[in-house]
Structures are given as structure tokens and as C-alpha cells.
Amino acid sequence: MIKMNNPVSETLKSLVMPEQHKYTPIRHIAVALDCSPHSIASLTAAAELARLMHADLTGIFVEDINLIRMAELPFCHEIRMYTSEPEKVDSSQLERSLKLQARTAKESLQNIAEQFMVKHSFRVCRGMVPAEVIAAAVEADLLVLGRSGRSPACHKGLGSTAKKALAEGKKPLLFVRPGFSAKEWPILVLYDGSAGSQQALGTALDLIHPGTSLNVLLLGETREETIEMEYQLTNKITIPGSVIQYYHLPLKNGKTLLRYIRLVDSGLLVLSDQMKISREAVHQLINEIDYPVLLV
């Protein structure tokens, strides 16, 4: 269980959260940087959250060991987008490029962190990217990743680092896509009454600010069950200056859920993989959905 130290929502959260859950305050946010558009979006979102939660921010840049090894191979050539002939990869040039990327990432971090006035640090590691990011973020209370990074095929789904983080059960995890703003976009929570969904709702309440709206997608076996959930939540939660909208949905497979989430067209999706639907289905959902996701 995480605890967001937003004083406005403390009382609200206590109404929702079971007392036996212990809160882990987010004091440290790690964000993976690789100069891709997704990574810049991650950095901005992480800085916004750090500002909201009074947390520190750490930027992690990983020098891809695969690249370095490849450059040392005798026959290795680079095929560029707009030049016809492949060119021999030079190790020293590659080193310089990586250093330049690291410096650019650091400057981006500094600029954005100063803009949001958050304390920040920057780390450069060398190794396999997914493993190094997760290792570097081991002390962080929240890891922020771009949905996809610099993977060659630029597929719509999650990138390799995101997949690994998901697979290794690192939580909480925030997957960001460009254009997302934690302050302005509405929040959608998946709630099915499970402990995991209660955590998700509690986290969402921490992120709510006056003016933003909260959409709660109630998942139940029957219509009566979701009505009961809404009744209970309505009695417990009222947020001054914000609107809470409830949607009822029969608990079915992930594809139906995906379609409904798209219909609601909210911003940040907050969910847990400890819900009544299977963990694999949740991971599948995260992989397919084109919204920023906070997995708690």
C-alpha cells in the first residue's frame, strides 16, 4: 500500500482504506531517461508527481551494453535512415554519442525539475537497459517509464524495459505516453471491491485535486453488486470541487474492459494487478491500452 502525502485527501482515504493496510509514503520517484519522446513525457509526468507529493526525483540513464559490444565487433555496420550506404560503427564515436545522450537527458531533467521546483539527481549506469533501470530504481517508491522507448520496431505495445518491470512485479509503476498531464487529466480507477482495487482507489484519491474529475469503473458479477459498490463509495467519498462519476460494468474479459475504458476516454488509468480479474489479463490490458497507467 502506498501513501501519498496529500493532506487534502487524508481523511477521504481513511474512509476508503481498510485499517489493516500500511502506507508507504512516496518520497522518491525514479524515471528512466533515454531521450525518446516517451521518456520526455515520463520525465514531465514524474516531475509533476514529485511536485504534488513533495518527493525527490532521480533520472536514470543506461548506456546500453549491447550497443557497446556491438561496436567492438569487427564487421558491425550502422544503417541510417537517410543515408544509403551502411557505415562502420566506431566505438569511440559511439561512446561520445552515448555521453552526449546522457548529457542531454541530464539537462532535460535539470530543466524540468527546476521548472517544477523538485529536488533531483541523475545516475548513469551501463548494462542491459531493462535490468539496469529496475536495479537502479530499487530504492525508489515509484518507477516512471515511457510506454515504449527506443526499441527498433516502435510497436504500439509496451517497450522492453516496461515489459520487464511489469514481469518482475516492480510496483508501483507509472507508464506514461506523450501528452499526459497528471494535473489536468481526469483519472479513471478500476474498482471491483478487492483489496487491490481499494489500493488503486486510495492512490487515485491522492492524485485528485480540485477541478479534476474522478471516474470509477465499477466491475461486478451482477448489476446489483456494482450498485451496492456505488452506494458504499458514494456514502464514503465526497471531494469538494471535484466530480466523481461511476460507471457500471459486468466483470468479463479484458477486451470488453479495454473497449469500455476507451469509451470513458479518461486520462490516467489507476489499477492493481491484485484484483478479481487475473494478473495476466491486467498485464495484457496495460500492454494494449493507449493511456497512461499507474499500476499499484
Added chain:
Amino acid sequence: MKLPSKLSPEELYRTCNPQEFDFNTTADIDGPIKATGQERAFDAISFSMGIKHDGFNLFALGPNGTGKQSAIMHFLADIAPKAPAPSDWCYVNNFEKPRHPKALKLPAGKASSLSRDMEHLVEALFTVIPAAFSSEEYQAQEKDIREKFQEQQADAIGELEKNAAEDHIALIRTPAGFAFAPEKDGEVLKPEEFMMLKKEERDSIEEKIIVLKTAMQSIMAQIPKWQRETQDKIKELNRNIASFAVKPLIAELRNTYEEIEEVTKYCETLEADIIENFDQFLEKESDPRELLLGIYPGKFSQKGASFNHYRVNVIVDNSSTKGAPIVYEDKPACQNLVGDIEHISQMGTLVTDFTLIKQGALHRANGGYLLINARRLLVEPFAYEALKKALRTRQIRIESLAQLYSLVSTVSLEPEPIPLDVKVILLGERSLYYLLSVYDPDFTELFKVAADFEDELSSDIEGKLAYARIISSIVHKDNLHHFDKGAVARIVEHGSRLAEDATKLSAHIQSISDLVHESDYYATAATRDIVLAEDVQHAIDAKLFRSSRISEKIREATLRNSILIDTDSEKAGQINGLAIYSPGGQSFGHPGRITARVRLGKGEVIDIEREIEMGGPIHSKGVMILSGFLGARFAVDQPLSLSASLVFEQSYTGVEGDSASSAELYALLSAISGVPIRQYFAVTGSVNQHGQVQAIGGVNEKIEGFFDLCKARGLTGKHGVLIPASNVDNLMLRNDVVEAVRQGLFSIFPISDVDEGIEILTGKPAGELDITGNYPPESINGMAVARLHEMGEKIKKFTSSSDDKNE
């Protein structure tokens, strides 16, 4: 010889009897104002306005202030409303050639409505186009196209990546592109691990990588093509969406103006341009650089100045015009006539577009009448040439003068010329008309009709009533007090005085108008509701007084004998001539002493004024005529043995005119004969070689000038003036002069021949040749002949004694 009698008071001033009028005051006069006595001019105007062929434009000639413009305006006001209102004209953007804006011709009143409709269209486009492009449908389609491209790219690379993975080769993203490397368990082989492989394996890997690189290269080669295809698809989508949004609006506009072919054609190009440039209607955030430079949004400019090109620049709006337009261009500068292309400064550069085309008077008058003062037209640089060009080519072509003469070097326009159908009426003095006729061959081609306005009206009842109507119209127009018929009669009399002809009335409306206003002023000062004759007289006297400073100064100097004028005694070789002075448009007369002296000589008459180059050519001509007269009268049988000199005493400014030639002749005759001339007479009139006295100008002022001096010294009954008999009709003398004549204190003699004049001036008969060919010895001519004979003898004697000495 029978001497002419003195003129009677009735001959000195032709009164206008108020009883001739059938109204009491000008308030009783109504009905249209008819210009009387200008039939010739009106016939020319009517002809010029009626004929439809080219070049039959009008030049109205006559002195300024004769009411040419008013008369023409009245004439046009009758015929213009009967003509149909001309078309509207506007300029719109030429989307294909923006430097050549298109001129659209529309029925009267339609141009401004098209302009409004275009503004509404642009406003609507700002709503419709953003709505279409922010619709879910568009967003989804655009996203779909872009994602297809991404997928196409990702699939191709993904497929290659998959193939490579099967051979344990990884596709790696480098900082600038892609590369392939052998892998093991997701990690690229270290160089030492690779070198530990068997040579066959290494070769196999390298070969596979070469194949993969080739495949990757072919994918890379296709990416720009896919991008182009994607871009084309997005463009096509945009075009379809924009077209769907724009077409109904343009169709509405086209339906409104379906009967105007030019507008429907314009709509087609407009539609194509809007669809092509739809993105300008999409909301964009202001460029912070623009804000820094102080470029702030306005109504139309808020979305950028580019929206100017959808505006309609209405050049001629005849929505409220009734009939043919009548335009008087007060400042006929070139750009005021044919229009102008203005520029605005933008970031230090002069720029222009079709919205900055300005109309000229020719545009406003197109289909009607344009009045221009010829003198003002000629003093404006290039204006006359521009007007002629427009009339010759029958179209208005707007050209930037600065551009034409390379005064500025910036982007300018060449708007489509507008067809011209106008009657131009030039108003000017006669001299201008004659000069233009002689020196400008185009002028006679383009201004074939001349309306020659009379300077005078006949002083019959028609003329007098015309005056009354003019006075009435001035009173009504300027809200003055009405004039009673006595006052009107007095103005009529003044009109004759202005015309310097008792049988005519001046057609100088401006002078009449001034007198009417001044009379009204004095009537108001006297708290009268009606202007009376005494107010008119007051105004005339006051005006005379206001301008009499110089004449009084001269008279004062004469009374103090600083200027020597004898009005009492009798003297030989001396006479009072009458000169006229015209400082600042006001004329007054004053006597001047002319003296003649004779001596032995060879018959020449020396004009001292000419000798010192202070005499004008006409004056010199007059003096030479005297030589001719003297020679014919006294030197037929013997040579003239004298030399005579003539001079205007105390004249310091030069002399011109021949009106003193009779006086000079009298002085010469007196000097030759030795008979004194009565100095209480003054003389005016020119003379020919036969001794006939001829008419001169300014007779009234001259008589009054001598009268004023005599009156100041005291009228004795002897004083008088000799004037040419042919000037009697010009007499309209002041009342005090007429009164003095009536009382026998002053006399005016009409003279036809110098012999009559010399007899009156000397009291001795001039003398006529008897049957022996001699003049009576006691006559002036007889005494002159005797004196000349005596002088001839002296010369002969002198010549023979000189010859003797020489021998």
C-alpha cells in the same frame, strides 16, 4: 463746326426703375432659376451631354465667377436623375496572379452586399473548418493514416527483427540508426566470445548480417516513399474534409449572385483557394515572437493578414445613387482622379494588396459626369495626362505614380482596368481654352465642345429679372434678408456699372453675390428685416471707401501740389490726361499732367516714356499715330520743321495704353500753335491718324477721378471732361457726379473728332481748309501752320548760313 453739347444727367446714369418689377421683395420670387443670356453656352452643354460619341467632352470657358459651375450643375441636376444608376465596381483578389487584382462589375448596390457576404463567409469558415477538423471522424481517420504508416514501418522492421532473431542476431537501435549483431540470451556477444566461435560460424553470422543489412537498407529506402504516401493521404483527407465543410457556404454565396457570371466565376476560384489553404482557418496559438514585436490580433487580422485576400474592396458603391452621378473634383491630383495604390509599412517594408486600392473621381463619376477646374487640373503633376489617357483608352487604369517614376522600389499591383463611360466637363478661363487648343493636339480630340459663357447680360427686362432671381436664390441659399425691389434695382444698376455698359449687366455672379451679402450685413446692422436700396448703396460706398486709401493719398498729394495738376488756369502745351490705376483689383481714375514742347527739328515726335523704356507698346503706337496725324495735316506741302517731345509729368511707374493719345495730340497742337489749353478740363480718348476720337476703357473711373479732385478744390462750373462719343453708352457714373452735372457744376463732352476737342479746350475754332487750301489764320490749325512755316524758314535760313560757312 458744330460743337457737341454737354451730356445731360440722364445720359450719365441709366437708372433701373423698380416699378418694372412685378414683385415687392425677393420673397415673392419663386420657380426655377433660369440662366438668362447664356443660350449659346447652354446649347453647347446640351449638345455635349446628349451626344454619346467619344471625345464630345465639354470645356466651359469664361471668366471665373460667372457661375459656369452652378449653371452646369443646374443643367445636370435636370438630366442626371433620368439616367439609370451605374454599376458598382469592386476589386477582389486574383488567386492565380495576386499582382493583378480582378475588377468585378455588379449591379448598383450589390458590391457592398457582396463585401458583407464575404465577411460573413470568412467568419463562418472560422467556425465550420475547425469544427470539421476537430471532429472525431477526422481525428480517427488522420490517426488511422498515421498509424498505418507507423505500422507499415514497424511491421517491416519487426519482420526483419524476427527473422534476425531466428538466426540469433539482434537488431539494435543505435543513436543514429540500426545495426545487427550476434546475440546470445538477449545479450550481444562480446568480441572475445565472437572470436572464440569457429570460423565457419563467424562467416555464417557475417553473411547473415550482410543479408539483413541489405534487407534493412531496402526498408529504409522505402520509408521516405511511405512518408510521402502518408502525407498525400492526409492531404487528400484534409481536402475532402475542407471541401465538405466549405462547399455549402460557397454554394449559398453562388446562389445569391447566380445572375452575375463574374461573381460565380470568382466563387469557383475562391472555393479552390479556401480548400487548398484550409489550415489558415484553424485556431493557432499566437506566435510569441509576433507579440514581442507588437503585432496584436485585430478582427480580421487576428487570424493573420492573409485573410485580406478574401475581402472585397468596394471601389464604387452606387447603392444610394439616384440616376447618373455628378462629381465635382475639387483637387484633381492624379491619384484623386484615377485612384491610387496605397502601401502600408510592415516591419519596415512597404507592402500592399488589392484592399489598398483607392478609388478616384473617375470611378465615382463613371456612368455620369465629372466636373474639373481646368487650371487646377493643369497645375497638378501628371493629372492632365492621366485624365487624357483615361478618356482616350476609355478605361481607368490605376498606376502607382511613385512606382511609375521609380521613386519607390517596392512590390506594387497592376489592377485590372475598369471600363470608363463619363462626360468630363472642364471649367476654365478662355485663355486656357485657347492655349490648350493651340498647343495640345489631344485637347481638340477629347474636348470637342466648348460652352462659351457670356460675360454680360442684356440690360433688358429679362436680364433684370434674371438678376432678381439670382439675388433671390442667394438669399434663399444663404438664409439672408430678402431684398425689396428698390434694392434689386440698385444691384441691377451696379451690374451695369460692373459691365461698364449701360445697356448690359455683368454676368460676374460672384460680384453680385458679394454685394448681396454685404448689403444684407448693413441691413442687419440697421435692424431692418428687408434689404433696401440704401443698404445696397451703403455696401457699394463702403467697399469703395475700404479700397480708397491709395486714391485718397494721390488726391491729397495733388491738393498739396506735390503732384502738379492745374484745374484752374489756361496753359499752352499742357493738358490734364486721365489715367486709371488698378491696384488689387480695384480701379480708380486720376488726372495726370501731359506736356508737349516743340523746337526746330526734322518732324519727329519724341515720346519720352518710350525713350526711357517706361512706355508700353500700345502707348508708343498711340504717339506714332500722332506723328502720322501731324504729318498728314501740316506736312503735305512742306516738311515738318519741328521736333516735339511728349511726357507724362510725375509719372514714375510707366505708362501703357493709348487712351491718352487724344490728350497728347491736344497738347501738341497747343504747343505748336501757342494757344493755351483750359486746365479745368481733362481729356481721355484715343485717336487715329485721321483725328477721330476712339473709345477707351474705364471711362467712369476716369471721370470720377477728375471730378473728385475738382470737387476737393471747389467746383466752379467750368470743370469738365472730354470723353469719346463712343463711350457714352458706357457711362454709369456716381450719383454725386450726376448731381453736379445736373446743377451745372461739372460738364462732360462727347467728342468725335480732335477738332471738336481742341475748340472746346482752347475756346478757339480748330479751323477748316478753305478753297485755297489754307486754314483761317485765327484758327488753331491756321496758327499751327503759321508757326510751322516760321520754323521751317528758320531752319532753311540756318541751313543756308551753315552751308555758306562750310563752303
